[in-house]
Amino acid sequence: MDLVIAHPFLSQRGGVERVVLEIAKKFNPVIYTVTYQPESTFSEFKDFDVRVLPRSALEKPFFFLRGDARRSGAVSAGFRYYLTKIKDDYDVINAHGTPSEWIRNRNERVCWYCHSPNREAFDLYEFRMRELSLPRKILNSGLISAYKAAENSAVPRIEKIVCNSEVTNARIKKYLDRNDAEVISPGVDPKEFSNEGYSKYFLCPSRIVPEKRFEYAIEAFRAFCARKKGLPDASGKFSPNTSAKGWKLVISGFLPKNYRERKYLEFLKRLADGLEVEFKLDVSDPELKKLYANYYSVLFSAMNEDWGLVPLEAMACEKPCISVNEGGPALSIKDGKTGFLVNSPAQMAEKMLLLAENPGENEKMGKEGRKHVLKNYTWGIFLDTLEAAFKEAAGKRS
Template identity: 25%
Template sequence: MEELLEQDLTDKNIAILHPDLGIGGAEQLIINVALALQEKGANVIMYTPRFDPDRCFEDCSKLNIQVRGSLFPRSILGRFFALCAYIRMLLCALHVAFFAGGFDCILLDQVSFPIPILRCVNRNVVFYCHFPDKLLCTERTSWFKRLYRWVLDTLEEKTTGMARKVLVNSEFTKEVYHNAFPTLNTEPNVLYPCIIEKNFELPESFNGKSVIYEMLNIPKSQPLPKLVTSLNRYERKKNIGLAIRSFRALINYEGVDPDQYLLVIAGGYDNAVTENVEHYEELLQLAEGLTNIRFLRSISNEERLTLLRYTDVQLYTPENEHFGIVPVEAMYMGCIVLACNSGGPTESIVNGRTGFLLDADDVSQWGKKLHEIFQGQSPNKLLEILKTQAKERVEAKFSFNAFANQLAEYIQ
């Protein structure tokens, strides 16, 4: 990343709008945006229709978060989630535009629908496009659903083009943006997500080994097995089943002692989200017969860091992921990452140097790579070399300081 001049946003008033400040990659990024702008001296207020202090990232405690637009329901009879999200964000935007006072800049992400309203009072509107929403909803079987989505898709394209500046999370998403919105002349700028390095430090007094044994329900008298981990929300598009099938392929190799390995499936889980509940049950069925597997749901940040610290190989299974912050976090913590050879991971991972990029539909390839890492010649030496190179790449390309400087330059 080319060197950027230090930018000063002192006394700039900036509003950030986000539809649901829960736990996920988009939420982590928008929180980092707010923290980066604060780091540059700006006064930042985050507005959201949904925020639960018991289900959020710890860094939310450092931000001024106000809930607006929550009176409208999240769905109507269990349907129309997208439409309801649009309306909730619209109500939130109306408050920001006409009742919250003046701002030097307004930044929003995920839902572009409020941009015309915000532009009525402020020309400096920035939209962060994680991925076009029209491509995330692919179920359009009925004529009503096709008409419904056509209206929303058209609104998305038209309103996205009204932002003064559009940011995307990767070159992959930039290309998808151009293909999805052919009528727009806006040229997006790439702003890679980052990690906040100090958030990955645990106090010296922290007994990580005791915590990991307790998390994974392993008797402390036993040696810790080699850990293979999947960190993703319990959603079908995250393709977590690939991690289970790959691990099964590893332990089925001749000569492999299954007791030496443990697969950990961990990630965001919300009882109020039907897909989370259903997919968890589906994964339990897929893992039937595997005794060396653990399912962890909605783990704390401390538990997440502990898990990453002791993980040997991180399996990142989503295909065509927009960016994917998990591989970056895992590389920084010294894990070897196996990811699908598509989307954002092809920009964060250097194949063969900081991790491995594999075909999403070839389970045997994933199992073979796991076997090579753990059972190949001089496996410990290979692990250490890859871990060192991975951390160096994150520090050079995905640091918080580089992210803050580039974001501040765009805002200026």
């Protein structure tokens, strides 16, 4: 199959980039992007034909956004995908991160793998607006209105929509008025993950962005250290207790080089002051695999995550995952069997304490988790099912 992939930003090592990479390994596509930073994303992308779309003259009036990498990049990506006509011979175009789905404006046979409708425009709109000054609120409101107009033009014409979870599917129905998306959840390669032991640290791996809500995990670790099962002391705060000596929390992930994310990291470090919290930033794949192989259990605290590869990677290492009871992890984790689903930092701390004091249970849940992944969530299962979706889209010629 001759595949073209459209994904706007190859500049991080996150779950979306991992999905794109695994698809590329199978189909050897041409990849059309807007930003490609080989040193910041997975090195394997160098093995593929990655093409950066040329600038559009329509981007010039938005020069005032140059100091705002997030919005400047979004505007550039929007124009380039909306106006690009693919000249390669292809069977199907596989769009990924928004607004790459706008490539449908001038090209047929698009299968959009929707990781989520644009959260800044939809379910996280109010959250993001609260972060902005009044002038930026006005600017952002105008940009989002323009985004929705283009989205409403392109999405109804897309031949096939696939998404990563029922969480994302519900958003597609609610915000994009498409009721025909097919859920095909990403997986992991179990051979890449191993269990080398149970060191005394909880691992919290994700990109360092506010949406991952690391403060939730830090507060849970503070409560765990207090050994009071979620009850604050007289000052209203949790104080470290020597009974938790030797345990630490490791926060590991890619740090985007934006002001917003740098300030967020500073906030997290202040919050973690006085606790055994270690920050490991921009680690290589081998380093991350080593962290995975030796941790005790994983903490996952992202806001209503679309799907989430981290819980699957945790289970592939024969370790349980303690996650917030929302989003994709609420679907992939078998509560009480392969991990725990919790509704507050205090509850997360209770489950951390339970596993720390019961290593046999921790090991048992981890082994059950790996069985769960092998049966349901491997890249092989994912790619075989996705190929059928590509063929369906490829057959819809006008």
